[in-house]
Amino acid sequence: MQASVHTYDLDERTGEVLLDSGRVLPFPASAMEANGLRHLRVGQRVSIEVADDADPEDVGAHVSRVWIVGIGEGERIR
Template sequence: MQASVHTFDAETGAGSVLLDTGRVLPFPRDVFEDSGLRHLRLGQRLSIEVSGDPERAGTELTRLWIVGIGPGETIR
């Protein structure tokens, strides 16, 4: 699944993404730290994984990455 960076605080490492459906999902610092990325810019497209149905309450963003960047990610 893909989403766009909606907010990002470089000091805390937390932020949120905007799904293509218009729903905003926050992510905590540890998800950003685990991504191996050093910075995100507003509007940047990301690949994401979530815990459950992204349109239901209680869904959490569990992983974010950019295809081709990071361990095991190949550019297609």
């Protein structure tokens, strides 16, 4: 699924993404670290994975992984 970066805190490495539906979902630093990303910019298009394969529209849904298409191709860094 794709989304746009809505907010990003460089120090904490956390933020929020905006789905095409208008829903905002938070992401923790671990979602960035899963693919080795170091920085995002507001407005940037990213691919996301929602924790526990939950419906992203459900209350309490949050992002478990963030990646940029073409950078790591979404493969988890181990």
